[in-house]
Amino acid sequence: MAGPDTAPTAPVPRAEPLTRLYEEAGLQRWSLPPALAALYDGDLGFSKPCLYANFVASLDGVVALGPEYPSSGSTVSGREPADRFVMGLLRACADAVLIGAGTLRASPRHRWTPEHVYPAAATDFALLRQQRRCAIEPELVVVTASGNLPAEHPALRTGALIATTTQGADRLTRHLPPTCTILPLGDGPALRIPQVLDTLRARGHTTVLSEAGPHLIGQLVGAGTLNELFLTLSPVLAGRASTTRHGLIAGLELLPKRHEPADLISARRRASYLFLRYRLPHRPPATDDGDHQGSTH
Template identity: 70%
Template sequence: MAEHTTTHPVGGTPPGFLEPLELLYEEAGQPRFGLPPALATAYGGDLGFTLPCVYANFVASIDGVVALGPEYPSSGSAISGRKTADRFVMGLLRACADAILIGAGTLRSTPRHRWTPDHVCPQAAPDFAELRRSLRRATQPELVVVTASGDVPTEHPALQSGALVATTLDGAGRLDGRLPAACTLLTAGEGSTLRMADVLAALHTHGHTAVLTEGGPHLIGHLLGEGLVDEVFLTTSPVLAGRTDDTSRPGLIAGLELLPNHPAWTDLISARQRDSYLFLRYRLRTPRAHADPQSALAN
């Protein structure tokens, strides 16, 4: 049974100048990690996951745009307006994860980004580190870049710092000798296609049971197509992005048609607010029993 409450966070001091999120609604009985007091105050309550779990995090405009196109690097920051609260939630979700899963397109579109909790919210870095110690996580979540073709910018600072690159046999051949020494190559598919179930199975053998994906829309489409997403966190930013007839500005999912024949229904399990921003958390209902054979990643 869900509970509908409005609360005022108590205990701890929010990191830096971060104002606490206001809890609007939370389903009862959710798992709880026991966040450090400062993080619990800033988030407006506790947070946790039933493991293993694959959870996604996106920010979208009111009209449903999550990416502005390849000509606009780091477009997520433009959509969010670099709102401190959104960056805090992004950092918190990263701090909970064993691994952060992204597609090669996301890597290319954010040329200077680092997929660590402190990169997006440095003022909370000590509290994120405390949380990871309490969860017995590694110092930082492992970045996992998915590319069927092996087409990745090997000079990207996130790869220079070290990442797991999941690819096919074809992609591994293309990347042979090109990846930075700090990277590990994971071959999880044959030929030119890559199934996300194989990637996640490989991550589980590495001990990664809490996997966060930050996209992009094609990657989450492949994950949903195989019935592999458990939860979606969505920040609704109070901005209208707009589209023209000849621009590609995808929504949350690209490359996968669900309605009307394969609807992926969700349940709202948490809602928070900061100013005109909404921070929503959804749980996917029973995943589809059979993966879509057309959902294999082929780029």
């Protein structure tokens, strides 16, 4: 995934088509509008319910360059148009896009809609959503414990669902625009991930795309709730020295004690970029005691 932020007026060049290198037989396929299928080199679909994440990483595994570099995913991806197209396509397939407040704060001008990230396919993204009888746009869901959200953010001004703690809700009701729905989900210092996802399903969101950063993803993985991972491997080295540069997961250590294997189910290529799709093995939902394995920062 390209890091999200881009000035609303910045032109996004047209993507060159991806080339399919491998795809597992028997995957769920929705019939994409022909222009999308041509760019993606095939159809795409999801078994429901499905929670899938999208990330771009450098060859040395960096997804976030550190707090002093907002929208660092854009830098990691080099704003590759094919990557932006895949981001848009994955959003166009989703009932809801889930992010943590860290990602919202790091992308001050972004909107998490298909056409914002790849405007050239706006008509076909809309057609796909119409064919699938989805809402015009996926609902943006922002998870925050602190309630520290920038009220002037364009994604909040156009409307979002804010999943937060009781304390966060108290803070937010005073300054968020009325376009936002605030959902208090408990008194604790952090929300229970299974409860957040159950709440989304109760709203009819069965296909959910996570564009959260490493902290929230760590919790989705920790709670055993992530079904699929789309990973763009960007042909660049990011390096690490004194700044904290996270890989895909922060706040959770897995190996050597916990083994989380993944099956490669699709691989595509555009020039030196690889677009990988993995299935994470099904895990039973975590219990109330087992879903606080990450930290919120």
